[in-house]
Amino acid sequence: MTLKDWFETRKEEQHAARPIDPKIDDYIGKLWVKCFNCNAQLPRKELEHHMMVCPECGYHFRINARTRIRQLFDEGTFQEYFENIAPSDPLDFVDTESYTERQQKAKEKTNLNDAVVTGTGKVEGEEIACAIMDFEYMGGSMGSVVGEKVTRIMELAIEKRLPVVTITASGGARMQESALSLMQMAKTSCAVARLNDEKILYINILTDPTYGGVTASFGTIGDIIIAEQGARIGFAGRRVIEQTIRQKLPADFQTAEYLMKHGQLDMICKRSELKETLAKILRLHKH
Amino acid sequence: MKLDFEKPITKIEEKIEELKKMSEESGMDLSKEIEVFEQQSHEYKKELYENLKPSQKLQIARHPNRPNFIDYIHLITTDFVEMHGDREGTDDRAIIGGVAKIGDTPVMLVGTVKGKSTKENLVYNFGMPQPEGYRKALRLFEHANRFGLPIVTLIDTPGAYPGIKAEEHGQGIAIAVNLKEMAKLEVPVIAVITGEGCSGGALGLAVANKVLVLEHAYYTVISPEGCASILWRDASKAAEAAEALKITGPDLLKYNIIDGIVKEPLGGAHYDYEAMGDELKKEILKALNEYKNKTPQELKKDRYNKFRRMGVFNS
Structure with a gap:
């Protein structure tokens, strides 16, 4: 490694080192926001104008499903489906808090019934069926509701002959539903198998963070996989791996850039280029 | 032990x-x-x-003398011919598979292997497959599909391996692809959880028409230890987590996660290998017989519908 390469790698690693638990848009400053990465003080308005990307260092703030929809779809074209599907508590699960209490709190925080919003809408005029996950709702975890809504939007896409796009942000399966949530991995993947049979284009957009049960099911079996710049993506969590192998992991481990280097992604996109890129891909598959 | x-x-x-x-010694008739x-x-x-409490069943499921996949190959099949490798550079030993006969029926048999000693576990990686293992399994499933062989998988894994190489080579994607491609198979697929059925690592071989669980085996989204350390922030609460996660046969049956429980010899499979083998073989043959006269399309649809129904929610 030449000295220049070394500096280059070091810069990359520093750039890639992200705070472990950055908060999501509604829960950072109302007027001024401090960048999690470069500590720059930014007026909230300016940050919003830059699609919640730090204009100083390019750090992509995590955003919730509603913001994502506003950014991605042509104005007024998004039509939500299946919004009334809501979670129950089949196992009467209680840890330090009951599952129903956690649902209640998450609902108050996000104004959502569960961790995914599904619907149809237009991207530069191209109509798609889409599932957008919300990390703010119980860490974007996948339980029965997420599994059902993702499956239904794919079934709707088959009916309407629309391409499908999923935008994931998830810590993985929802433990409070145990094996039922595990089965959502199978259910959603079976639905993707149908998309394949029907030759319907299926695109994954992976955002920060996408882990566990979502990475190991519908989240990564698209015909094209796009990751948002700087997103962390993996199967096992960093801590679990560190404990298993008893080694420190490289700072850029599991970043989109790292996975790209290992051939796991088709491309990395800046948030500002996402809409344009998606529309281009959609048009190229229409003939 | x-x-x-x-x-x-x-x-x-x-x-x-x-x-x-x-x-x-005394000559008394006692x-x-x-x-x-x-x-x-x-x-x-x-x-x-x-x-038994779930945490006790867990101990039986993880018993070091519990029969492993290699034992079951000897116990329930004849003429096993192993098929190695993923054709992309690796032969993961945590997943083994090949063609064999169960009774008179030729099948594709695939399973995860846990070693019984440290030396064996170095080879089998404690039954934790790498992405290459799942890709090998998929190669064998597709082979079976081509030649009309029913697929039987025996699963006993603490999960897919969490490591640097595993992530670099797409552990999540490898499992996801298996889930999707197993949905397309046009031959009967029978999956049996024989010990630990942990998370996506187990599910990656279990998108089956029929899923059976041995009496003391368990099937869960996360290990009770992992769950306890995340939700309770205390790994020593594993027994409570095991209870809350509802991971044993009767609960899994209640929530329609599985289709049946295979009885074990008194005390667990490790007390009587032969009896366990006979019972398992009987149940697998019964299941294979059920699907014998189904068309390829019926089999695929049956599997899709089974998983389509899973989940509990309000609407």
Whole structure:
């Protein structure tokens, strides 16, 4: 490694080192926001104008499903489906808090019934069926509701002959539903198998963070996989791996850039280029 | 190796041995008394093993002497021919597979292997597959599909391996692709959880028409230890987590996660390999027979519908 390469790698690693638990848009400053990465003080308005990307260092703030929809779809074209599907508590699960209490709190925080919003809408005029996950709702975890809504939007896409796009942000399966949530991995993947049979284009957009049960099911079996710049993506969590192998992991481990280097992604996109890129891909598959 | 909760049995058994010895040495006829004790011991055992807590079943499922996939190959099949490798540079030993006969039926048999010693576990990686293992499994499934061979998978894994190489090579994607491609198979698929059925690592071989679980095996989205350390922030709460996660056969049956429970010999599979093998073979043949006359399309649809129905929600 030449000295220049070394500096280059070091810069990359520093750039890639992200705070472990950055908060999501509604829960950072109302007027001024401090960048999690470069500590720059930014007026909230300016940050919003830059699609919640730090204009100083390019750090992509995590955003919730509603913001994502506003950014991605042509104005007024998004039509939500299946919004009334809501979670129950089949196992009467209680840890330090009951599952129903956690649902209640998450609902108050996000104004959502569960961790995914599904619907149809237009991207530069191209109509798609889409599932957008919300990390703010119980860490974007996948339980029965997420599994059902993702499956239904794919079934709707088959009916309407629309391409499908999923935008994931998830810590993985929802433990409070145990094996039922595990089965959502199978259910959603079976639905993707149908998309394949029907030759319907299926695109994954992976955002920060996408882990566990979502990475190991519908989240990564698209015909094209796009990751948002700087997103962390993996199967096992960093801590679990560190404990298993008893080694420190490289700072850029599991970043989109790292996975790209290992051939796991088709491309990395800046948030500002996402809409344009998606529309281009959609048009190229229409003939 | 006896487990903690089995200690009372050991005591009764020691008593019986004592009596037998006494009877031999003194020439007294104690056979009646011994018989009574043995009867009692049997009933006590039955009672004990039928009412195990999830955390106790967990100990049986993880028992170091529990039969592993290699044992089952010998116990339930004949003419096993192993098929190695993913054709992309690796032969993951945590997943083994090949063609074999169960009874008179040729099948594709694939399973995860846990070693019984440290030396074996270095080879089998404690039954934790790398992405390459899942890709090998998929190659074998597709082979089976081409030649109309029913697929039988036996699963006993603490999960897919969490490591640097595993992430670099797409552990999540490898499992996801298996889930999707298994949905397309046009041959019967029977999956049996024989010990630990942990998370996506287990599911990656279990998108089946019929999913069976051995009596003391468990099937869960996350290990009770992992769950405890995340939700309780305390790994020592694993017993509570095991309870809350509802991971044992009867609960799984109640939520339609599985289709049946395979009975184990009293005390667990490790007490009687032959009996366990016979029972498992019987149940697999029964399941294969059920799907014998289904068309390829029916089989695929049956599997899709089974998983389509899973989940509990309000609408």
